[in-house]
Amino acid sequence: MRWAVVFLCLILCFASTPSAAAGRALIILKSADLTEMQATIASLEALGAHVGHVIPPRTLIADVPTQVESQVAALPDVAELHRGAVPAAQGDAAVGVAVWNSLLAPQQSVVNGGNAKPLTGDAFEAPMEARVSVYGSNAPGTYQTSSFMVGKVAVGVVLPESSGGTEDWTPERQSDVLSRIVSGLDWWVQKGGSAAHLTFYYEPRFGVPTQYEPIAMQGAADEETWVSDIFRGMGYTSGFTRFDRARAYDAYLRRTYHTDWAFALIVVDSLNDADGQFADGHFAWAYVMGPYAVMTYDNDGYSISRMSVVATHETGHVFGAAARSSSACLMIV
Missing domain, CATH: 3.40.390 (Collagenase (Catalytic Domain))
Structure with missing residues (x-):
């Protein structure tokens, strides 16, 4: 198991974090088809974007460089692209929109557990x-x-x-x-x-x-x-x-x-x-x-x-x- 632990530590401690200039975006797709979603993700990656989270059937959260935003928005299956908070949605995009809005809110520190017991023995x-x-x-x-x-x-x-x-x-x-x-x-x-x-x-x-x-x-x-x-x-x-x-x-x-x-x-x-x-x-x-x-x-x-x-x-x-x-x-x- 040692190799897995060492690899994980290296990823945590030395890997680069995506540049803030890349710019996080919510992408809502037109189709709920998984095959089309995968094709769109491949197109996004080819343009230099990176999809970090996929909430099927129609929402993606991605780092989208500003210089390719117009190309991303023009992809055949892209319905909407948002940089900021989005009004609550209905239907099969509702959960993905809620997740996106939550990500924009300030988050608790990873090492701050309040009054909880330490996460050991787990x-x-x-x-x-x-x-x-x-x-x-x-x-x-x-x-x-x-x-x-x-x-x-x-x-x-x-x-x-x-x-x-x-x-x-x-x-x-x-x-x-x-x-x-x-x-x-x-x-x-x-x-x-x-x-x-x-x-x-x-x-x-x-x-x-x-x-x-x-x-x-x-x-x-x-x-x-x-x-x-x-x-x-x-x-x-x-x-x-x-x-x-x-x-x-x-x-x-x-x-x-x-x-x-x-x-x-x-x-x-x-x-x-x-x-x-x-x-x-x-x-x-x-x-x-x-x-x-x-x-x-x-x-x-x-x-x-x-x-x-x-x-x-x-x-x-x-x-x-x-x-x-x-x-x-x-x-x-």
């Missing part, structure tokens, strides 16, 4: 039978879902909804969660710069049915029960463990969005919970090298206002950073 490793061949192939396969933080990454943002219990998501809070996750992963896009050339593709999976109220469970201690049920609610029932189901979902994400890597990020509603933690005291964890990570809505003392901090941290673990190493890199930057 880097888990999958059992050996679930990690077979993670390092044994030149080409990424089923078990290599997040070997290097470079290139294109698909992120399944999974928000489970119980059939009963004390927690109920609202559309507004679901959109807010996605916005804060994008903000957290934008930190990686900016720090990775041209060396990592990161593009995150998001698949919001809101209201995934589950028979359990996840925040009422033990947490990491019994996740084979409740996490497996979440993936079952998404239609992934094959395999013997939650890792089998998570990797099957990751494989779907890679195939669908044509990305290099993929992972699932499960966010458990804890709005009505007393402390935003599971019974075992955990509120966020990730499996080193994937296939998934878990956070609560409140994330202990970090709260929803600092969810981006937790998302940044846990994504580092997903891509191979052990607890001490990822914290050190975050602090150095």
Whole structure:
């Protein structure tokens, strides 16, 4: 695992950050077709722009040099290009517009956790039978879902909804969660710069049915029960463990969005919970090298206002950073 940690530290500590002169822009496409979206992204890259975030089916967040803005706006599938805040949209661009407006707002520092407990002891490793061949192939396969933080990454943002219990998501809070996750992963896009050339593709999976109220469970201690049920609610029932189901979902994400890597990020509603933690005291964890990570809505003392901090941290673990190493890199930057 050492090579993954070293690579991640190098990306964090030495890679260049995109020039502010490039200029961030929201691009709304005309078509909701994924193939046309990929063609437009390729055209943008050819013009010297870089797409950092893709919120299907029609919104892109990109660094667009001012000198090519008119060429970007003239691309066949580009409907709108915005540099500033955009009025709330309706339809299939609504979530992407909300994410964009949130990114324009001031963000909390990555190393500022308020009154929360330190993010330590949250880097888990999958059992050996679930990690077979993670390092044994030149080409990424089923078990290599997040070997290097470079290139294109698909992120399944999974928000489970119980059939009963004390927690109920609202559309507004679901959109807010996605916005804060994008903000957290934008930190990686900016720090990775041209060396990592990161593009995150998001698949919001809101209201995934589950028979359990996840925040009422033990947490990491019994996740084979409740996490497996979440993936079952998404239609992934094959395999013997939650890792089998998570990797099957990751494989779907890679195939669908044509990305290099993929992972699932499960966010458990804890709005009505007393402390935003599971019974075992955990509120966020990730499996080193994937296939998934878990956070609560409140994330202990970090709260929803600092969810981006937790998302940044846990994504580092997903891509191979052990607890001490990822914290050190975050602090150095």
